[in-house]
Amino acid sequence: MSSRNNTIRVAAAAVAALAWSAQAWAGHVTDEFENGETRPLSIALLPVEATVVKAKAVDTETLVQEGIEYGAVYAELASDIMTGKGYTVRVIEPDRINADPRLQEYVVDANRRYDEMVSRLRPRRIKRRIYNAGDEVRLLADYLGVDAIAFSRLNVTVTPMGGAIVGALFGGGSSPGTSSTLSIVDGRSGDLEAHYLGIRPVMPGEKSEEQVLEQVADVARRALGSLPTADPSKRQASTASEEDVLNELESLLDQ
Amino acid sequence: MKTFLYTAILALASSAHPPAALADGDYGSVPLRDKEQHLIDTSNELHGYFASQAMVYGDEEVLEVVRRVGRDLAPPPTDDYVEYRFFVLRDPSPNAFALPNGDVYIHTGMLARLRDESQLAGVLAHEINHVAGHHGIVEHRATKKKAITSMVLSGFGGFGDLINIGLHASVYGFSRELEQEADDHAAALLLDSPYDPHALPEIFDILAEDHEGLNPRIPTMWSTHPDSRARARTSREQVAQMPRRPRESDAFELVMHQLRMLTIRDYIQDDYPHTAIALAESVIERYPNEPELLHVLGDAWQAMGGRGPLDADELSNRDKRRNARERHRRTREQRLAEQLETEEGRAAYAANLARAEDTYRRALAIDPDFAPAWRGLGEVDEQLERPRDAAEAYLRYVRLAPDAADRAIVVRRLEALAGKLKAQENASEL
Structure with missing residues (x-):
């Protein structure tokens, strides 16, 4: 009886995990993003924050240089996918950021505000439009002249076979695999409009650079597979010019 | 960002690591053993990562002060993998950390709270001693040894939890010992410098501030250190007999x-x-x-x-x-x-x-x-x-x-x- 219950529990957990994964890959978006009103035409993709770790038997080694390289690769892949869907994508390179103190300040501010927002994120609640990254993202979008900012995170965990065996025997250890998120934040409102997640679990074992790159490409495709195409006909644009707004307001205040 | 920082820096930074040392720091030469070169490689690469995330604070005037005070304090490196370099990171948490290769980082949030160069010297002296004492390498060795012992023992039915509790307690204690060692050496380093050693306890007063009622305000490297108020008391006793030096703010x-x-x-x-x-x-x-x-x-x-x-x-x-x-x-x-x-x-x-x-x-x-x-x-x-x-x-x-x-x-x-x-x-x- 007990063994049967356990089997049912494991099966239920597996089904739940699969259902969650399918949803996660599908992405979460606001209704307005879905119907095109707030879907951007131009997107600035900030440097991808990538964490690459090798979970060994007794410690975890962080591969910093690989993180920088895979992050750049992911940015390129994500840019290609979004461009293929009709968006005008600007990949904001670290060198450009570090050469422009104002841009550097805006990027750091926007990233921190995004981190705060995303740490409280429950993707299903995006539709309620309760996640906002504030003026920091609006400033950055205005400065870069884009409709939206894309923030992306990439995690790669390589668990050599030895580490996996020790983990299985004694507990602990990290699951090998690659995952990524890509969030699109509206440059006018600061609202989180879309959040995509891609996961690629893999078997334990050393991985060659080609294999990791293949995983990175795969999670980029999984994450952005359901991103709808850009649609200029549906996006709501501001009609009045800045000066029109100011003149109208001045006359209203004079009354 | 935080996740990455903690993964990377906890593995390297002496000031940060709660699990740790079975031994005191070693202020002589400490040759690297097999497979320890990655600690230095990763330390060297971290700066590139910070730059890639636009976190490196670039105001030259500020950097010049930090570098000058750091240079005044740093002892000659004992190993060819150590070179003292001083950087500022744009982060409002009151924090500083050192890496085994000699890179010392201080956050804007720490600098903003300091009143003069003597206080800055106190922070840097603490971090410099983590490098000079090879605390990162000492901790790495100790952690590895303890983790292996724990896993082996926990494999023999029933003792695992007990062993882990014991391990955690002793590890935490040792970490505090290394922190205390860095504090002790910092006072001595300040005494041999142009800066006022009486600034050292003031830093712990600053670290004990909790304006938001969150204590720690945000999880910082320094929050894993011994209680700041206790450190301030110990430090005051330590510097009480030391001469005061003029301070210009x-x-x-x-x-x-x-x-x-x-x-x-x-x-x-x-x-x-x-x-x-x-x-x-x-x-x-x-x-x-x-x-x-x-x-x-x-x-x-x-x-x-x-x-x-x-x-x-x-x-x-x-x-x-x-x-x-x-x-x-x-x-x-x-x-x-x-x-x-x-x-x-x-x-x-x-x-x-x-x-x-x-x-x-x-x-x-x-x-x-x-x-x-x-x-x-x-x-x-x-x-x-x-x-x-x-x-x-x-x-x-x-x-x-x-x-x-x-x-x-x-x-x-x-x-x-x-x-x-x-x-x-x-x-x-x-």
Whole structure:
């Protein structure tokens, strides 16, 4: 009886995990993003924050240089996918950021505000439009002249076979695999409009650079597979010019 | 960002690592053993990572002070893999850390709280001793040995939890010993330097500050250290007999002024308004007639939302833990909405906006054309449902600062206010 219950529990957990994964890959978006009103035409993709770790038997080694390289690769892949869907994508390179103190300040501010927002994120609640990254993202979008900012995170965990065996025997250890998120934040409102997640679990074992790159490409495709195409006909644009707004307001205040 | 930093730095930085040392630091030469080169490689690569995330603070004047004080303190390297280099990271948490290759990082949030070069020397001396004592390598070896022992023992039925509890306790104790060692050596290093050793306990007073009632305010490397108040006491006893040296703060204050402004803004942005107010008020004491300072103080009062005054000393640890939990569970907009559901929250909200308005007006009394204060006033008026006043203030801002970076944002607000004013007009005509 007990063994049967356990089997049912494991099966239920597996089904739940699969259902969650399918949803996660599908992405979460606001209704307005879905119907095109707030879907951007131009997107600035900030440097991808990538964490690459090798979970060994007794410690975890962080591969910093690989993180920088895979992050750049992911940015390129994500840019290609979004461009293929009709968006005008600007990949904001670290060198450009570090050469422009104002841009550097805006990027750091926007990233921190995004981190705060995303740490409280429950993707299903995006539709309620309760996640906002504030003026920091609006400033950055205005400065870069884009409709939206894309923030992306990439995690790669390589668990050599030895580490996996020790983990299985004694507990602990990290699951090998690659995952990524890509969030699109509206440059006018600061609202989180879309959040995509891609996961690629893999078997334990050393991985060659080609294999990791293949995983990175795969999670980029999984994450952005359901991103709808850009649609200029549906996006709501501001009609009045800045000066029109100011003149109208001045006359209203004079009354 | 934090996740990455903790993964990478915890593995390297001596000041950070709670699990750790079975041994004291080694201040002689410590040749690397097999497979330890990666500690140095990773340390060398981290700077590239910080640069790739635009976190390296680049103000040359600030860097020059940090480097000069660091150079005054650093002993000659004992190993070819060590080279002392000093950097500043843009991060408002009061923190500093050192890597095994000799890279020492101090956060803007720590620099902003320091009063003079002697206090800076105290922070750097502590970190330099982590490098000089090879604490990163010592800890790495000790952790590895303990982890293996723990895993082997825990494999023999039933003892695992007990062993792990014992391991954790001893590990934590050893970590404190290494921290204490770095503190002890820091006092000696300051004694042999041009700086005042009596500045050392003052740093622990600064670290013990808890303006938000979250203690630790945010999980920092330093929060894994021994209790800051206890360290301040120990440190005071330690330096009591040491000679005092003259301290000059004016030049330091001037160099750090913009960094402090930036840090206050960072606290506001990260929703730590109590801390922002405390820091802003401490700077305003020295510069009472600076509109820019009053403006950021006004912004900090605005950011208070429906929060009342706070005395962290009166909060229990349980309250603080609850505060921290709530903070991480809800967005700031959700928390404000909840605050405004209570009478107390609404009263605090009104009082905070009144303080903000008063502060902006003080800035405008000094300089009526100081544009950012007009924007602040517009924001207060908007929150108090005074669309005409808000529109007038925003308009003044846009006219005074036509090239402001946030012009488009303010114009969008004006567009919305125009809609409101028209609706009011139509309603009154009816």
